[in-house]
Amino acid sequence: MEALKSSERELLKAFEAGEARALARAISWVENARPGFEGLLTALHDRVGRAHRIGITGPPGAGKSTLIYALAKVVRKDGERVGVVAVDPTSPFTGGALLGDRIRMTGTAGDDGVFIRSMASRGSQGGLATTTREVADLMDAYGFERVVVETVGVGQSELEIAEASDTTVVVLTPESGDSIQAMKAGLMEIADIFVVNKADRPEAARAAGELKTILRLRRGQVFDRVPAHHGVDLTELAKRRAAKPQATGDAGQPAEDEGPARWEIPVLLTVGHDGDGVPELVETLDAHYAWLKQTGELAKRRRERLLERVRAVVDRGLRTRVWRDGDGEALLDAARADLESGRRTPYDVAAEILKETSGR
Amino acid sequence: MVERKIRVLVGKPGLDGHDRGAKVVAAALRDAGMEVIYTGLHQTPEQIVQAAIQEDVDVVALSILSGAHMTLFPRVLNLLREEGADHVLLTGGGIIPSEDMEKLQEMGVGQLFGPGTPTTDAVAYIREWFTKNRAGDDEG
Numbered sequence: 001m002e003a004l005k006s007s008e009r010e011l012l013k014a015f016e017a018g019e020a021r022a023l024a025r026a027i028s029w030v031e032n033a034r035p036g037f038e039g040l041l042t043a044l045h046d047r048v049g050r051a052h053r054i055g056i057t058g059p060p061g062a063g064k065s066t067l068i069y070a071l072a073k074v075v076r077k078d079g080e081r082v083g084v085v086a087v088d089p090t091s092p093f094t095g096g097a098l099l100g101d102r103i104r105m106t107g108t109a110g111d112d113g114v115f116i117r118s119m120a121s122r123g124s125q126g127g128l129a130t131t132t133r134e135v136a137d138l139m140d141a142y143g144f145e146r147v148v149v150e151t152v153g154v155g156q157s158e159l160e161i162a163e164a165s166d167t168t169v170v171v172l173t174p175e176s177g178d179s180i181q182a183m184k185a186g187l188m189e190i191a192d193i194f195v196v197n198k199a200d201r202p203e204a205a206r207a208a209g210e211l212k213t214i215l216r217l218r219r220g221q222v223f224d225r226v227p228a229h230h231g232v233d234l235t236e237l238a239k240r241r242a243a244k245p246q247a248t249g250d251a252g253q254p255a256e257d258e259g260p261a262r263w264e265i266p267v268l269l270t271v272g273h274d275g276d277g278v279p280e281l282v283e284t285l286d287a288h289y290a291w292l293k294q295t296g297e298l299a300k301r302r303r304e305r306l307l308e309r310v311r312a313v314v315d316r317g318l319r320t321r322v323w324r325d326g327d328g329e330a331l332l333d334a335a336r337a338d339l340e341s342g343r344r345t346p347y348d349v350a351a352e353i354l355k356e357t358s359g360r
Numbered sequence: 361m362v363e364r365k366i367r368v369l370v371g372k373p374g375l376d377g378h379d380r381g382a383k384v385v386a387a388a389l390r391d392a393g394m395e396v397i398y399t400g401l402h403q404t405p406e407q408i409v410q411a412a413i414q415e416d417v418d419v420v421a422l423s424i425l426s427g428a429h430m431t432l433f434p435r436v437l438n439l440l441r442e443e444g445a446d447h448v449l450l451t452g453g454g455i456i457p458s459e460d461m462e463k464l465q466e467m468g469v470g471q472l473f474g475p476g477t478p479t480t481d482a483v484a485y486i487r488e489w490f491t492k493n494r495a496g497d498d499e500g
Contacts, residue, residue: 021444024416032364095365096390102411103400110406115414120365120395 004043008036012043015142020115023142027117030134033320038313041134047141049302051083052289054148055165057187062171063197064150065104066272072114073107073275074282075146081113083139086150087132087161090120097121101150115139129160130312133305136164162190164305166298167288169193169281172211174203188214191265192288195281199269211267263291326357366394366490368419371408372401373436376426381453385421388479389486405432409439412448418494419486422452429456433464449489453477 004012011029014022029037056064065086072082086101097120105116119135121128132149139147151161162168170191194215196208266284270277292298322328331353338344370386372379379401386396397415399408412420420440424432437450453473456464461472471485 021413024414028416090395091390094391095393097395098386098390099395099397100400102397106400106403106407110404110410116411117414118395118397122365 004039005036008040008043012040015044018143020112023115023138024117026138027135030131030138031119031122033131033316041137044138044141047143048137049140051136051140051144051147052167052285053136053140053165054146054285055162055168056148056150056171057152057159057162057168057190058171058195058197059173059176060152062173062176063272064171065101067171067195067197067270067278067281068148068150069105069107070270070272070275070278071148071282072105074278076111076113079113080145081143082115083136083142083144083147084114084116084150085119085132085135085139085148086116087119087121087128087152089152090122095122115142115144129164130309130316132161133164133309159187159190166292166301167192167285169195169285171195171197172207173198174201174207176207188218192263193281193284194265194267195270196267197270197272199277200271200274204269208267208269215265215267261295263288322353322357328353328357331356364495366419366486366494367397367415367417368394368421368486369397369399369408369412369415369417370421370423371399371403371411371436372423373403373405373408373432374424374426374428375402376424377401378425379423381425382423385423385453385479385482388483389421392483392487394486405435405439408436409443409445412440413443413445417448418490419449419451421482421486422450422454424452424454424456427455429454429464430460433469434467437468447494449486449493451482451485453482 011022011025015026026040028034029040056068058064068084068086072084075082084105086099088097088099088101090097099118099120101118102116105114117135117139119132132151136147136149149161149165162170168190170187170193172194174196176196194211196204196211198204199208268277268281268284270281272278289298292301332349335344335349335352339346339349368389370382370389372382382398386398389396397411397417399411403411408420408422420436422432422436433450433452440446440448440450449470450468451470451472456472456474458474461474464472470489473482
């Protein structure tokens with residue numbers, strides 16, 4: 001890595017001195033892939049890894065921003081500092097974005113212990129997840145005890161972002177029943193904690209019950225709490241299964257019989273706008289983080305992420321080399337007429353571009 | 361190279377609750393390809409400036425219909441300066457008499473837009489200001 005330029009050294013100094021403006025600027029550098037941003041991240045790498053990273057995802061309108069605001073208020077009472085990255089989609093047609101998550105979080109304004117940054121997804125081909133992780137790295141390095149990343153739980157890259165957290169919370173509403181079916185392939189598999197928000201609405205308990213059923217199905221405890229099926233008493237079968245080592249502990253706790261190896265995914269009820277159930281959510285987040293540390297899972301996940309990061313940065317570097325620094329666009333432009341007339345194939349042109357721009 | 365995005369904070373300071381104008385402008389700026397952070401109603405100047413710093417915006421655009429523009433614009437301008445964010449353009453619109461607009465511009469506020477201004481004027485103004493003042497500062 002090249003030596004830092006003076007502008008980078010200056011920013012780094014202000015960042016290390018804890019100036020919010022420097023953090024904000026550093027985030028912009030990363031978002032804009034400004035030349036030198038990787039040097040900045042390199043210089044800060046040793047400071048990364050102290051924060052509990054929490055991913056919060058779920059369908060639009062589930063109340064994620066309001067819940068994060070309520071969560072920030074609870075942990076602020078203990079003096080913890082919180083960084084929030086709120087990702088919203090960029091319009092694929094205009095390239096613009098309207099970022100409104102702050103509207104739900106204005107009550108924390110004036111408090112330097114809460115730093116909120118809105119990020120547009122910018123349709124950066126597969127790069128969004130990496131950029132978001134780097135922004136979370138900056139907040140971690142800056143010294144926030146918790147870094148919360150909020151994404152709309154639709155789309156592959158959003159799921160990837162959530163997955164990159166230590167703890168992933170999937171937020172649903174009592175009305176999410178049908179959408180759960182649609183989303184379970186992606187959303188249901190990444191959750192460490194489920195939250196049914198807006199629990200002051202009717203049907204909240206039923207929605208939570210349905211979720212728990214789905215979770216039991218996944219664990220193979222199909223017969224739990226099913227008294228009879230086609231006249232056959234299944235409770236005995238369930239008891240026998242329960243007597244085996246796969247018995248479940250209380251949700252939100254490591255399952256005791258199996259040692260600390262498994263985390264029972266809890267389903268919590270919250271009301272974001274008045275804070276009901278939010279202290280319990282914080283406790284559960286802490287329990288999950290403790291479980292991750294205790295089992296060595298945290299260290300394992302972070303080790304794996306180091307390798308992933310290298311792959312992602314290499315991918316990005318290749319794209320930059322071909323399209324930004326190299327002649328990729330010029331070669332493509334030169335081949336345009338041949339492509340359009342059918343004289344050349346996309347594969348032929350791509351092979352040429354790869355060959356001409358490969359560094360040696 | 362991807363074009364650097366213009367980031368704009370649209371704020372609604374003070375007590376008036378009419379945010380249709382702010383929302384129309386926010387949508388117009390978004391449709392012009394900018395990233396717009398909308399903070400919602402009833403923001404204090406302190407809240408607006410804190411958000412502007414955290415979001416590292418290029419432009420702060422305020423909508424003021426309450427008649428408090430001679431208090432709110434200077435307050436936001438001074439706070440931006442105190443926070444070392446004097447590179448940020450402060451602009452906006454609302455029901456503002458032209459002599460007040462002139463006074464505010466003398467203080468360092470950018471162009472202000474009255475009722476009936478086409479949103480394209482605001483878009484063009486921000487683009488032009490950005491090209492002149494900020495476009496080069498991501499070159500390292």
